[in-house]
Amino acid sequence: MSQQERKSLLLEIAPELLDELAETHERSSRELPALPGAGNGVVMRFAPNPSGPLHLGHARASVLNDYYVRRYGGRYVLRIEDTDPRRVDPEAYGMVLEDVEWLGLGITDIVYQSDRLDIYYDWCRKLIELGGAYVCVCEAERFRELKLRGKACPCRERTVEENLELWQQMLDGEFYEGDVTVRVKTDLTHPDPAMRDYSAMRIVNAPLHPRVDATVFPLMNFSVAVDDHLLGITHVIRGKDHIANTRRQRYIFDYFGWEPPVYRHYGRMGISGVVLSTSGMREGIKSGLYTGWDDIHLGTLRAIARRGIKAEAVRNAMIDIGIGETDISFSWENLYSRNKEIVDPKANRYFFVPDPVEVVVEGAPCREAHAALHPGDPSRGARTLVAGGRVLLPKADIEGKSMVRLKDLYNVRIAWDGDLPRVSYAGDSLEDARRDKAPIIQWLPADANLPCTLLRQEGSLEGFCEPLVAGERDNVVQFERIGFARVDSADGGRVSAYFAHR
């Protein structure tokens, strides 16, 4: 029964259901749990460290926060956390911004922590004045031992005045890296040793920070707490690796009498199949193992964008995953499915013949084939392929076959002379092909095609594609019977495309 026949039959037997037939299934993303206290809008943040481009892990954090800002309204702060000169790549600032834009995040404000050092110094002084922090000159290892035993180090007994003087000396450059740190006074008997008198400020002499001339830098738990308060952040969604940090930051909120934001900590997301660590990626690029930050073996957003994955698909996949506290493994399959629903209605169809065999079709008339650019959208028209006597066929599709149909063209019979195929015209009838269970395969005229490389993570496929593909640069197309691919370049009479998924 054809679509049309179904429709008319349904019209006869149950016309009230006709509307339902017309409904397209919209796999819209689900609703995430509500956030408490979000009724009057929210202020949230995405706070990456500029050490490299954004990857799938960042996508989760940024998209989930973005989801709630869109849902409740409010502000979305992009906070560049560049307080560790050792972990700042000057080029990453630009890459982060590009990636944020690609993701389509609704950022309303951008702040750089390196612009705010004086603010942190100021609040650090206030914390010392409150008796909430002290300057510690113990060796890190020595302090660690004391801490694990729940013992105070001698520095903890200093007066506020002494601490203020030492703090000023830090700012004046009278200490060197590693000699001194400002510690938040917490609770040395806290059952979790991770909570005990953690560091808030330290000195970094080298390397120089690319944006600011300074040697005293706040540590994350201090700058984050101060900023979250000063920027009016109401809700924070981040990974559970920050649970301990949330507790540590709580001490600062308490010292200053600030109301902390509402926190949600989602579970760890394992991502297989790609490289994610910034250091691993950087080394690989340096050694030539990867072509760059967008190498398709990497898990960066620019890499998956190059493979034809759309930001909207990433977004939907992340919202599907949600903010659960369970550890999960990221599913490429689910992402591909989300991408396919975006890309399939748009992608034009073309033939790609991998590993081609050139044959003469004996007795074949010269024919024009008209293959729809998109079977679901006839208005887009068709591409025209002129088949003279010589055609390119995919080797894997004809091997062992005695009859195949060249899609939208005609049938051919194949006689095997050893492993040499002798191909002859076998009529135009589609019915014949079906009766003989001849596979319908893609093909190309031998004199009208473009060499094409289809790059995949597991290795590239060499072949030829239709000349029209050259006009699809940066678009996602579907190579029929092979899958979706993004046309990366089409220079110098050859095409290179990146495989996305089937």
Added chain:
RNA sequence: GCUGCUAUAGUGUAGAGGCCAAUCAUGUCGGCCUUUCACGCCGACGACAGGGGUUCGAAUCCCCUUAGCAGCACCA
């Protein structure tokens, strides 16, 4: 080791004591449609980690076991 979090089908997810012989998506398999092994449609497969308790009744609450994860940095 210490501290804490989590545990539903291959994967992701819903489920906040009876509406659950457990939702949806994805996946796989079968069928329909189709000159693509795409899309769409129909159907099937497939899970409450294990053990105790509380309760008339537990996927939902409690305890134990097991497993996974996170933190225990002068990184973020």
